[in-house]
Amino acid sequence: MTVPESPTLLLRRVRPYGEGDPVDVLIRDGRIAALGPGAGEEAPADAEVHDLDGAVLLPGFVDLHTHLREPGREDTETIASGSAAAALGGYTAVFAMANTQPPQDNQTVTDSVWRIGREVGLCDVHPVGAVTVGLKGEQLTEMGQMADGAAKVKIFSDDGMCVYDPLVMRRALEYSAGLGVLIAQHAEEPRLTRGAVAHEGPTAARLGLTGWPRSAEESIVARDAILARDAGARVHICHASTTGTVELLAWAKSQGISITAEVTPHHLLLDDSRLETYDGVYRVNPPLREAHDARALREALVSGVIDCVATDHAPHAAQEKCCEFAAARPGMLGLETALPIVAALLIDSGDMTWRDLARVMSVRPAEIAGLTDQGRPIEVGEPANLAVVDPDSSWTVIGEDLASLSANTPYEGMTFAARVVGTVYHGRMTSRDGKALA
Numbered sequence: 001m002t003v004p005e006s007p008t009l010l011l012r013r014v015r016p017y018g019e020g021d022p023v024d025v026l027i028r029d030g031r032i033a034a035l036g037p038g039a040g041e042e043a044p045a046d047a048e049v050h051d052l053d054g055a056v057l058l059p060g061f062v063d064l065h066t067h068l069r070e071p072g073r074e075d076t077e078t079i080a081s082g083s084a085a086a087a088l089g090g091y092t093a094v095f096a097m098a099n100t101q102p103p104q105d106n107q108t109v110t111d112s113v114w115r116i117g118r119e120v121g122l123c124d125v126h127p128v129g130a131v132t133v134g135l136k137g138e139q140l141t142e143m144g145q146m147a148d149g150a151a152k153v154k155i156f157s158d159d160g161m162c163v164y165d166p167l168v169m170r171r172a173l174e175y176s177a178g179l180g181v182l183i184a185q186h187a188e189e190p191r192l193t194r195g196a197v198a199h200e201g202p203t204a205a206r207l208g209l210t211g212w213p214r215s216a217e218e219s220i221v222a223r224d225a226i227l228a229r230d231a232g233a234r235v236h237i238c239h240a241s242t243t244g245t246v247e248l249l250a251w252a253k254s255q256g257i258s259i260t261a262e263v264t265p266h267h268l269l270l271d272d273s274r275l276e277t278y279d280g281v282y283r284v285n286p287p288l289r290e291a292h293d294a295r296a297l298r299e300a301l302v303s304g305v306i307d308c309v310a311t312d313h314a315p316h317a318a319q320e321k322c323c324e325f326a327a328a329r330p331g332m333l334g335l336e337t338a339l340p341i342v343a344a345l346l347i348d349s350g351d352m353t354w355r356d357l358a359r360v361m362s363v364r365p366a367e368i369a370g371l372t373d374q375g376r377p378i379e380v381g382e383p384a385n386l387a388v389v390d391p392d393s394s395w396t397v398i399g400e401d402l403a404s405l406s407a408n409t410p411y412e413g414m415t416f417a418a419r420v421v422g423t424v425y426h427g428r429m430t431s432r433d434g435k436a437l438a
Ligand code: NCD
Pocket: 067, 099, 159, 160, 161, 186, 283, 284, 285, 286, 312, 314, 315, 329, 330, 331, 332
C-alpha cells in the first residue's frame, strides 16, 4: 500500500489549549512547521486550508482501552470502522484490547491487527497483548515475542477477564518488569461476581438484579498494588469505578507504588439510577455505580489520583443489547462521545482547563503507554497529531449515525456543547465536521 503524500495543511484561527487569541498553524511533512498569528503567510499556494473560527486546538487523544472486535466480530466493529470512530472522536492513537476471536494472545494476531491498522491509516492502532493464553488466567503468553514483533506490543491485558490468580498475576508483573511493558488489569474478583449484572446496592436490590459489589474491584486493586510493589513492576487499573478504588489508588501512590489508572466517560457521568428502565444499553462491566462514586471519580481525575480517561469503547450488536437487562452483553460505545462528555462535566463546571483535559485525554495516556509521538506539546517541530474542538457546537447523539458499526450508545438523544470538528493524524486530516476522511 502506498502512503499518500501528506499535503501542507494550514489550520487558520485556532486557539492552542483554548488559551489566548487565535493563531494559524502550518503543518508540513507530518510536523508543526510554524505557529503564530502570521504562520499562514508561510503557506504555499497549494496548501489545504481549514478555517477553524477560534476553535480549541489540543494534542490528539490517546485511548488506552478500545475494543475493535477484529478479528472475530466484524459484524459489530472492524479496525477500519473503529479507526473512523476514533478519528471522529479526536483520537490519533488507540489501544485495541485483546479479547478478540481468536484473542490477541500471540504475535501472529497482534502483528496482523497492527498491520491492518496501518493500512487503514486513520490513527495508530496498537494491539494490546493478552496476559494469559486464551484469556483463561492460567498460562502466561509469550509477551516477549509480541513486544519484539512488528506491533511492538507495549500493554498486556486480559480485559474482559481478570487475571484473578495471584500467583499468575505475580509472575506476569515480574515478567513485565523485565520486558519494560505494562500490565493493565480488569479488576474483578470472579468469586464475588458470579451471575452479577448490576452494581450491588439499593437499585439492584429493588429491581431484582444480581449485584457486583465494590469489593470485587477493590480487593483486586489492593492486591495488585501490593504485588506490583513487591515485583518492582508497574500496574495499570482499567476502568476504575468506585470511591474505594480512588482511596486505594491515593494510598498506593503515596507509598511510591508504580500504579496508574483510567476512568471511562460513562463512569464519570452515569450512575445506576439509569437501570430503572431495565434497558440493556446501560449494562457494562464494571457496572454503573452510585452518584457518590461518579463524584469521587471526577474529583480523582481532577486531582491526578486517576491519571486519564479511557473509553472502554465496547461495540455490541443490536440483538445482544436490546434484550432483557440480565441477558444483554456488557459494554457501551465511547470513542465518538468521550470529549463532549468530559468537557461537559469538567470544563463547563470550571474544574478543569482545556490544558488539564489535554493532560487526561492525551499527555498522560501517551506517557503511560510509552508513546513518543503522541501527547506532545503543540509547538513547532512536534508531530502533528491534533484534535480541533468546537466548544459551542450543539451536537445531539444518534447511535445510528455514529461511524461505529454498532449503535449501543447510552447517550442517545443527549445534546452536548463541545464536539470534535477536526483531527490531524501525522499531518493529515482524518476527520472534519463529523466526517471521517479516508
Ligand atoms: C467489554 C467488552 O465488551 O469487551 N465490556 C464491558 O462491559 N466493559 C469488556 C471489558 O472491558 O471488561
